[in-house]
Amino acid sequence: MSWKRRSCIREGKMAFRVFLDAGVLLDFTLKREGYAAARQLMAWVVNGRIQAYVTTTVVQETARRLKDAYGAERAKELLLALLAEVQVIDTSHTIAVSAVLSTYNMEDALSYYTALHHKLDYFITGNKNLPIVYTPVLPVCTPEAFLRYHGEGFPLKGE
Helix, strand or coil: CCCCECCCCCCCCCCCEEEECHHHHHHHHHCCCCHHHHHHHHHHHHCCCCEEEEEHHHHHHHHHHHHHHHCHHHHHHHHHHHHCCCEEECCCHHHHHHHHHCCCCHHHHHHHHHHHHCCCCEEECCCCCCCCECCCCCCEECHHHHHHHHCCCCCCCCC
């Protein structure tokens, strides 16, 4: 797969099916630095503007971090609220092999290849280590960039 550094614009199509990585869910639930953008994305999910998808790996990482921050009971409440709005998609053996063979971090590659397999429109991540790229098949972008392009002038960091 060719990763090119470009913008988060998918030519000729408004994205409706997006992958949200654990960082986006954690920004929202832990009210971290990216909270405003994550909150806006989740509002779009709730009102049906976008459909959000995650993997079991994302659920597991989110659960672990929420439990550390809030305790087991509150973590369960937050996870159930999230899972009422986002869909969990499956990862196959073939996808796992592709992720292992890739040059990227295993967790990131596993999520990316799963989203690619399910023909999602965007891969949205706050992960600073994952290249922000444009591919004709599955663009990778930050929540802010996605909202900026598809929203009503969402401010980018530093503005």
